[in-house]
Amino acid sequence: MLSTRNWMGLFTYRWKLKTFSKSIHERFCHTSLAESYISEGSVYVHWPYCRQRCTYCNFVKFIPHQKSQLTLQNEVLEDALVEELQNALRSSYISTVKSVFFGGGTPSLARPHLIEKIMNAVQGTCSITKNLEITLEVNPTPQESVKLKDFLSAGINRVSLGIQALDDSSLKLFNRDQSVEEALKAIEYAKKFFPGRVSLDLIFGRPRQTYERWMDELHTVLNACDDHLSLYQLTVERGTKLHRQVAAGEVALPEDDAMAVLYEAAVSLLHDAGFKRYEVSNFARGSEAECLHNKLYWKNSQYIGVGPGAHSRVVLKNDTLLKSESLKHHHTRDQDKTVDLGVKVNSTHKNLLTRKFCRAAIVNAADPVSWLREVQFHGTGTRNIKFQTRLDILHEYVASGLRTSEGITADIWQSFCPWRTLVDIFQEDTLWLQEKNLLDISDTYMKATELGLNVLDYILPYLINIVEKELNR
Numbered sequence: 001m002l003s004t005r006n007w008m009g010l011f012t013y014r015w016k017l018k019t020f021s022k023s024i025h026e027r028f029c030h031t032s033l034a035e036s037y038i039s040e041g042s043v044y045v046h047w048p049y050c051r052q053r054c055t056y057c058n059f060v061k062f063i064p065h066q067k068s069q070l071t072l073q074n075e076v077l078e079d080a081l082v083e084e085l086q087n088a089l090r091s092s093y094i095s096t097v098k099s100v101f102f103g104g105g106t107p108s109l110a111r112p113h114l115i116e117k118i119m120n121a122v123q124g125t126c127s128i129t130k131n132l133e134i135t136l137e138v139n140p141t142p143q144e145s146v147k148l149k150d151f152l153s154a155g156i157n158r159v160s161l162g163i164q165a166l167d168d169s170s171l172k173l174f175n176r177d178q179s180v181e182e183a184l185k186a187i188e189y190a191k192k193f194f195p196g197r198v199s200l201d202l203i204f205g206r207p208r209q210t211y212e213r214w215m216d217e218l219h220t221v222l223n224a225c226d227d228h229l230s231l232y233q234l235t236v237e238r239g240t241k242l243h244r245q246v247a248a249g250e251v252a253l254p255e256d257d258a259m260a261v262l263y264e265a266a267v268s269l270l271h272d273a274g275f276k277r278y279e280v281s282n283f284a285r286g287s288e289a290e291c292l293h294n295k296l297y298w299k300n301s302q303y304i305g306v307g308p309g310a311h312s313r314v315v316l317k318n319d320t321l322l323k324s325e326s327l328k329h330h331h332t333r334d335q336d337k338t339v340d341l342g343v344k345v346n347s348t349h350k351n352l353l354t355r356k357f358c359r360a361a362i363v364n365a366a367d368p369v370s371w372l373r374e375v376q377f378h379g380t381g382t383r384n385i386k387f388q389t390r391l392d393i394l395h396e397y398v399a400s401g402l403r404t405s406e407g408i409t410a411d412i413w414q415s416f417c418p419w420r421t422l423v424d425i426f427q428e429d430t431l432w433l434q435e436k437n438l439l440d441i442s443d444t445y446m447k448a449t450e451l452g453l454n455v456l457d458y459i460l461p462y463l464i465n466i467v468e469k470e471l472n473r
Contacts, residue, residue, distance in 0.1 A: 033315065033358060033415065033416075034415050037301070037302070037315075037415060038093040038094075038302070038315045039093055039094060039095045039096060040094065040095075040096045040097075040098055040301065040302065041092070041094040041096075041097060041098070041296075041301060041302035041303055041304060041314065042097060042098055042099040042100065042101070042293055042296050042297075042301065042302070042303045042304075043085065043097055043099070043100045043101070043118075043122060043303070043304050043305075043306070044100075044101050044103060044293075044303055044304070044305040044306070044310060044311075045081060045085070045100070045101070045102045045103070045107070045114075045118055045305075045306055045307055045310075046060070046103060046104060046105060046305060046306065046307030046308060046309055046310040046364075047102060047103070047104040047105040047106065047107035047109065047110050047114075047307065048060060048061055048062050048104065048105045048307060048308040048309065048368050049061065049062055049063070049064045049071075049104070049105050049106065049109055050062070050063060050104065050105055050106045050109070051063070051106065051109065051139070051177055052175060052177055053175065053241075054164075054174050054175050054176060055173065055174050055175050055240060055241040055242040055245070056174060056203075056234060056235075056236070056237065056240055056241075056242045057237075057240065058237035058238070058239055058240050059104070059105070059309075060105070060308055060309030060366050061104060061105045061106075062105075062367070062368060070367055070368050070369055071368075072368050072369075072372060074110070074111055074114075076372070077368070077372075078110075078111070078113070078114050078117050079117075080371075080372050080375045080376070080381075081114070081117075081118065081306050081307055082117050082118065082120075082121045083375055083379065084306040084307075084375050084379070084380055084381055085118065085121050085122070085125075085304070085306045086121050086124075086125055087379040087380055088304045088306060088312070088314070088380065089121075089122070089125040089126055089304065090125060091316055091317055091380075092302070092304065092314045092315060092316060092317065093315055093317065094126060094302060094304070094314070095126045095127060096126060096127050096128065096129060097122050097126055097127070097128050097129070097132070098128075098129045098132065098133075098292065098296060098301075099132065099133040099134070099135070099292050099293035099296060100118065100119070100122065100132070100133070100134045100135070100293075101134075101135045101293045102114075102115065102118075102134075102135065102136045102137060102156075103137050104137060106137070106139050106144075107136055107137050107138075108136060108137065108138040108139050108144040108147065108151070109139075109144070112147065112150040112151050112153070112154040113154065114154075115134070115136070115151060115154035115155045115156055116154045116155060119134070119154075119155045132157075133157065133158055133291075133292040133293055134155055134156050134157050134158065135156070135157075135158040135159065135160060135291070135293055136151055136156045136158070136159050136160070137159075137160045137162060138159045138160065138161050138162070138186070138190065139161075139162055139177070139178065140161045140162065140163055140178050140182060140183040140186030140187070141177055141178045141182060141186070142182060142185070142186075144186075145185070145186045145189045145190070148189060148190060148193050148194075149193055152193045152194065156194075157194065157197060158194060158197040158198075158199070158291075159190050159194050159197065159198055159199070160198075160199040160200075160201060160230075160291075161183075161186060161187060161190060161198065161199065161200050161201065162201050163183050163187070163200045163201055163202055163221075164176060164201060164202065164203050165202065165203060165206065165217070166180050166183060166184070166202075166217050166220050166221060167180065167206075167209075167213065167217060168180050169208070170203075170206050170207075170209070173206075173207060173251070174203075174242075175241070184224055187200065187224050187225065187226075188224070190226075191226050194226075195226070196226060196227055196288070196289060197226070197289075198225075198226035198227075198228065199226070199228035199229070199230060199291065200221065200225050200226075200228070200229050200230070201230045201232065202217075202221065202229065202230070202231050202232070203231075203232050203233075203234050204231055204232070204233060204234065204259070204262045204263065204266065205233045205234040205253060205254055205258075205259040205262060205263075206234055206253075207251045207252060207253055209254060209262070211258075211261060211262065211265065214262050214265070214266070215265065215269070218266055218269055218270075219269075222269075222270075222273050226289075227284060227285040227286055227288075227289035228282070228283070228284050228285070228289045228290070228291065229270065229275060229282075229283045229284075230281055230282050230283070231263070231266055231281055231283070232281055233259055233263065234253065236253070260454070263454070264454060267454070270283045273285075276405070277405060277450075277453065278290050278295075278404060278405045278406075279294070279295075279298065279403050279404045279405070280403045280404075280453055280456060281403075282294065295404070297400060298400045298401055298403060298404050299397075299401065299412060300313075300393060300396060300397040300400065300401065300412060300416075302314045302315060302359075305362070305364065306364075306381070307364065307371070307381070308364060308365060308366055308367060308368045308370075308371040308381065309363075309364055309365075309366040309371075310364045310381070311361070311362065311363055311364070312360070312361070312362040313359060313360075313361055313362075313388075313396075314359065314360055314362065315358065315359050315360070316360050353389060353390045353391045353394075353417065353471050354389055354390075354391050354471070354472060356389060356390070357387035357388060357389060358388065358389065358390060358393070359387075359388040359392075359393055360385050360386070360387055360388065361385065361386045361387075361388050361392075362382050362384070362385050363382070363383055363384045363385075364380075364381040364382055364383055365381050365382075365383040366383075370383070390416045390417060391467070391468075391471055391472070393416055394413070394416055394417060394467055394471070395464055395467060395468075397412065397413070397416070398460070398463055398464055398467055399460060399464060402446075402447065402448055402456060402460060402463065403453075403456060404447075405447065405453075406445070406447065407440075407445045407446055407447020407448065408422065408445060408446045408447065409444065409445050410422055410443060410444045410445060411444075417471070420470070420471070421443070422441060422443075422445070422446045423441060423442075423443060425466065425467065425470045425471070426441055426446055426463070426466060427441055429466050430463070430466070433452070433459060433462075437449055437451055437452075438451055438452035438455065438459060439452055439459070
């Protein structure tokens with residue numbers, strides 16, 4: 001049952017979201033989307049705190065200190081996360097949740113009680129699927145490894161260990177708070193409680209990383225790992241210590257060609273060990289080991305993000321579209337008219353694709369105090385909303401779907417664009433990619449080949465430009 005405060009929060013949330021210009025409501029048109037799309041989604045919970053800051057990381061995270069105003073007490077943070085989640089679910093059409101992911105930051109620093117609170121909120125608001133995936137990101141330190149049994153009891157059924165490197169010099173450079181020995185012990189401990197449900201994250205393209213050292217490291221990983229690995233190329237992000245080190249010439253990264261060699265060697269080695277590359281950076285030994293939560297992202301499904309800095313992609317109910325003060329962040333043309341969905345003419349199709357909104361891209365306030373204030377006053381931590389058209393959604397689907405071995409499916413494509421097929425849009429302009437064995441197109445899918453996945457970053461902009469050109473003409 002909702003408390004008086006929660007009821008007031010939800011009332012304020014909905015009242016605030018009603019106070020927009022009529023043109024926004026007129027431009028919202030989700031009624032032709034499939035019921036299965038608007039009724040299903042996933043949940044992401046962002047824990048904003050880390051014990052220390054890694055030199056390469058630019059995620060929304062904060063180091064907790066007792067005297068810092070940005071440090072929220074566990075109970076306060078947990079209750080606000082629950083309140084925001086309940087309001088967000090009620091303000092969407094989502095009636096079934098298929099996955100829940102606790103990320104950060106370092107969510108393994110949270111109390112296991114947080115998982116229980118969140119899952120009670122989910123199940124008290126909507127239904128869950130039979131094989132609901134509930135993932136927790138875990139730092140592989142002794143302090144957090146000993147909490148895994150309690151997290152299992154609280155409901156977690158899959159963990160992702162942020163190993164990042166099995167090389168002590170790299171861990172020191174990255175300011176990681178675990179040693180190689182501690183990481184290997186954490187892997188064994190996690191496999192004990194979550195057999196077949198443990199994923200490891202590794203970073204390649206690190207300073208001073210040679211081909212030989214990378215191969216040795218991967219063999220060590222394969223001897224220790226479970227059935228899922230994620231390999232991420234090191235990127236230098238502005239505002240990080242690593243960026244400053246590279247700019248000052250203190251640290252040098254491998255050249256692009258060397259990065260490609262490291263990646264392709266890893267793909268080959270993992271393939272020989274029985275790991276399928278089901279996404280550019282993700283490898284699984286058996287389909288049951290694949291991460292359902294991420295697969296839903298890549299398939300362009302709805303997701304609700306709660307917590308400081310969290311993002312969402314969700315179809316909102318008509319009376320709860322967004323906070324009125326967020327309207328200034330999205331420019332609209334008031335002269336746009338509503339259209340009759342039953343009229344099947346080209347102008348109507350283009351209007352539905354490029355003018356009519358059907359989903360919201362939401363970004364929460366980044367720092368914990370601002371986020372908490374928003375939740376307390378409005379029932380949501382939302383700081384900015386961009387309304388998305390079908391064309392916006394298709395752009396995102398091309399960018400994410402082509403990263404997977406499944407690629408873009410005709411079923412999902414046509415749920416947003418039933419008027420033109422994949423073959424109609426892409427066949428002619430991508431013949432040269434097909435001839436070079438980089439892309440496959442059929443009546444049921446468009447996907448990158450194994451060779452194409454290796455160079456996907458180079459061909460994606462071209463394919464997105466095709467979408468823009470073909471659907472705007």
